Amino acid sequence: MAVASDSKSMDHALDLTLVDKIYAGGVHALRGISMRVAKGEIFGLLGPNGPGKSTLVKVVTTIVRPTRVEGTVLGHAIGHMPTLGRIGYLPEHHRFPAYLTGRQCVEFFGAMTGVEKKQRQRRVSELLDTVGMLAWADKRLGTYSKGMQQRIGIASAMVNDPELVILDEPTDGVDPVGRREIRDVLLQIRARGTTVFLNSHLLSEIELVCDRVAIMVQGRVAKQGSIEELTRDSHCVRVVFSGDRPAWAAEAGGVAVMDRGRHALDFPKATSESVQPVLDRLRIEGRILHSFGEVRESLEALFMREVTDPTSGRARPIGAEAGR
Amino acid sequence: MSIVWMQTCALFVDAYRELNARKLFWIALVLNALVVAVIGALGIDEKGVTIIVWHLEMPGVTSALFPPEQFYHTLFASFGVGFWLAWISTILALLSTATIFPELVTGGVDTLVSKPISRHRLYLTKFATGLLFTLAQVLVFTTLSFFVLGIRGGVWSIGLFIAVPIMLIFYSYLFCMMAVVGSLTRSVLASVIVTLLFWVFVWAVHVGEQFTLLGQTVQRVEISAIERRLGNAQTLDGRAPLEVDLSEANDSLGVWRPIHLSLYALKTALPKASETIQLLNRSLKDIADVPTADEEEMGDGAVAGRGFLGSKYARRRDVEAAVRSEMSTRPLWWVIGTSLAFEAALLGFGAWRFSRRDF
Numbered sequence: 181m182a183v184a185s186d187s188k189s190m191d192h193a194l195d196l197t198l199v200d201k202i203y204a205g206g207v208h209a210l211r212g213i214s215m216r217v218a219k220g221e222i223f224g225l226l227g228p229n230g231p232g233k234s235t236l237v238k239v240v241t242t243i244v245r246p247t248r249v250e251g252t253v254l255g256h257a258i259g260h261m262p263t264l265g266r267i268g269y270l271p272e273h274h275r276f277p278a279y280l281t282g283r284q285c286v287e288f289f290g291a292m293t294g295v296e297k298k299q300r301q302r303r304v305s306e307l308l309d310t311v312g313m314l315a316w317a318d319k320r321l322g323t324y325s326k327g328m329q330q331r332i333g334i335a336s337a338m339v340n341d342p343e344l345v346i347l348d349e350p351t352d353g354v355d356p357v358g359r360r361e362i363r364d365v366l367l368q369i370r371a372r373g374t375t376v377f378l379n380s381h382l383l384s385e386i387e388l389v390c391d392r393v394a395i396m397v398q399g400r401v402a403k404q405g406s407i408e409e410l411t412r413d414s415h416c417v418r419v420v421f422s423g424d425r426p427a428w429a430a431e432a433g434g435v436a437v438m439d440r441g442r443h444a445l446d447f448p449k450a451t452s453e454s455v456q457p458v459l460d461r462l463r464i465e466g467r468i469l470h471s472f473g474e475v476r477e478s479l480e481a482l483f484m485r486e487v488t489d490p491t492s493g494r495a496r497p498i499g500a501e502a503g504r
Numbered sequence: 505m506s507i508v509w510m511q512t513c514a515l516f517v518d519a520y521r522e523l524n525a526r527k528l529f530w531i532a533l534v535l536n537a538l539v540v541a542v543i544g545a546l547g548i549d550e551k552g553v554t555i556i557v558w559h560l561e562m563p564g565v566t567s568a569l570f571p572p573e574q575f576y577h578t579l580f581a582s583f584g585v586g587f588w589l590a591w592i593s594t595i596l597a598l599l600s601t602a603t604i605f606p607e608l609v610t611g612g613v614d615t616l617v618s619k620p621i622s623r624h625r626l627y628l629t630k631f632a633t634g635l636l637f638t639l640a641q642v643l644v645f646t647t648l649s650f651f652v653l654g655i656r657g658g659v660w661s662i663g664l665f666i667a668v669p670i671m672l673i674f675y676s677y678l679f680c681m682m683a684v685v686g687s688l689t690r691s692v693l694a695s696v697i698v699t700l701l702f703w704v705f706v707w708a709v710h711v712g713e714q715f716t717l718l719g720q721t722v723q724r725v726e727i728s729a730i731e732r733r734l735g736n737a738q739t740l741d742g743r744a745p746l747e748v749d750l751s752e753a754n755d756s757l758g759v760w761r762p763i764h765l766s767l768y769a770l771k772t773a774l775p776k777a778s779e780t781i782q783l784l785n786r787s788l789k790d791i792a793d794v795p796t797a798d799e800e801e802m803g804d805g806a807v808a809g810r811g812f813l814g815s816k817y818a819r820r821r822d823v824e825a826a827v828r829s830e831m832s833t834r835p836l837w838w839v840i841g842t843s844l845a846f847e848a849a850l851l852g853f854g855a856w857r858f859s860r861r862d863f
Contacts, residue, residue, distance in 0.1 A: 263620075288518055
């Protein structure tokens with residue numbers, strides 16, 4: 181297998197260009213995907229159900245054979261066998277054998293990735309502790325709840341101390357407390373310097389932990405960048421007040437909106453300094469100011485904009501398109 | 505430790521844990537032990553057969569006719585191997601291992617193929633782990649039989665353990681079909697049904713080949729017998745009917761031979777399950793001095809009469825001796841080698857399909 185000579189590839193855990201996948205049934209799941217994930221970041225891939233997120237992850241982990249692929253994973257071509265040993269992977273609908281205990285399961289995947297026995301035993305205990313499953317380590321997976329199985333899955337994906345860990349819907353079926361704990365684990369993983377590729381359709385989860393995101397729609401990357409970059413254009417200063425809406429609001433550049441049942445004015449691309457005269461005028465006219473500050477579009481709003489068909493105003497059809 | 509060795513060990517340990525968790529595995533082990541216990545409970549003395557403390561007077565089955573070591577050897581070869589291991593234990597093993605490949609391609613396949621192991625190696629190692637069930641069952645059966653033969657028959661024959669590799673090879677013929685069908689269809693039911701049908705097909709081809717071999721051999725012996733008589737016939741009147749019979753026998757041979765050849769060719773391409781069991785019987789006789797089932801059948805039952813299978817001159821004993829001679833000349837490479845070649849081709853196809861597939 182070729183080692184990537186491009187120095188930029190060496191700075192990225194994942195550097196994909198022009199990834200295409202057409203399934204045997206004619207479904208065109210991936211359409212020229214290009215994506216870069218920097219080393220040490222948490223990268224979120226989000227999209228509605230069926231736009232090809234899991235297919236992309238499976239291409240990277242060699243579970244699905246791409247129709248066309250260029251690029252590298254950890255500096256090597258996709259499919260490079262030793263590189264797979266440097267990747268951790270938790271699939272979306274994993275089915276770990278019910279006859280194994282949590283400890284045996286993590287140990288098994290450690291052996292499959294070539295971790296030496298002594299090191300494996302030590303790491304398994306550490307990881308089970310990290311994911312909060314040490315007390316359940318010697319009970320069979322068949323007795324675990326979905327959330328507990330996800331934790332074991334994360335520990336299994338981490339047992340080889342990977343440089344890149346790919347988690348496909350890691351909080352699927354997990355209760356809110358468990359989700360928060362899993363988020364904490366992801367932050368711990370990043371703190372170790374491991375790159376995390378998180379595939380999820382839970383926007384709040386992505387927004388909370390990811391450094392950069394990509395939004396996939398119908399087999400293509402619609403947007404890619406940090407949440408800051410993606411929502412920069414929506415930056416505004418919001419003033420929330422009581423009383424009637426001023427007639428001069430539009431003239432002053434404000435857009436009237438509602439904020440938790442109160443009147444508010446949004447001033448796009450304004451600064452705190454530039455809205456001071458507006459605050460003064462509102463106060464002089466007897467309105468009570470509740471808050472003012474910089475706001476930007478939420479990830480959810482950005483996402484909805486990307487997955488909505490601008491002509492019909494309705495959500496684009498779910499899933500990748502069949503045929504060309 | 506190299507990663508290849510580490511992964512292989514992990515897959516085998518996992519397979520052991522999976523077996524350990526299955527009730528059928530333990531039920532089959534207990535059944536194996538029970539069968540050997542039944543063999544051990546039987547005995548033979550000068551008056552007949554004994555069952556634990558009870559005596560059954562059987563003048564035809566006494567220690568004078570069958571020394572205890574031969575009695576137990578016969579039980580082991582004909583009942584233990586010929587019936588229990590070749591049929592019941594094999595069916596139990598097929599049922600127990602039927603889920604391995606459908607579960608591989610529907611369950612945890614994505615977590616496995618994303619690891620640094622080639623799909624070919626994963627597929628073939630999984631196949632090898634599937635043989636663990638049979639290995640455990642045959643090993644327990646043979647080990648217990650070894651002690652029963654030693655304690656009850658007075659013969660400590662290590663050669664009995666030849667049953668372990670041969671039964672493993674025999675089971676692998678069927679398990680390769682189960683693996684390929686299971687991984688292609690993802691269905692446990694389909695893999696069991698197709699494997700059982702395949703077993704019946706292989707058996708039917710074997711029976712057909714043996715029957716046509718017998719028919720062909722009858723004609724050959726008939727022709728030899730007629731030719732001997734022709735050589736002795738002095739008069740023209742005496743030769744005329746023999747020449748008619750000779751012509752008929754040659755015509756008949758001309759019919760049997762191509763049919764037999766076709767079936768023999770087909771059988772060559774297929775696994776030879778029955779021959780492998782016969783090979784085990786022959787090996788037991790050679791190594792452990794166990795009388796074969798064939799010999800028992802051929803003993804008193806072989807009537808030295810004439811007119812066997814519609815022939816006029818061929819003697820049954822001569823025909824059966826000729827068939828036995830033909831069978832014994834079939835070399836090991838033909839019995840095991842061509843069977844393993846079929847297995848390798850089928851597994852190669854299964855592994856190739858597995859390696860090309862999206863999960």
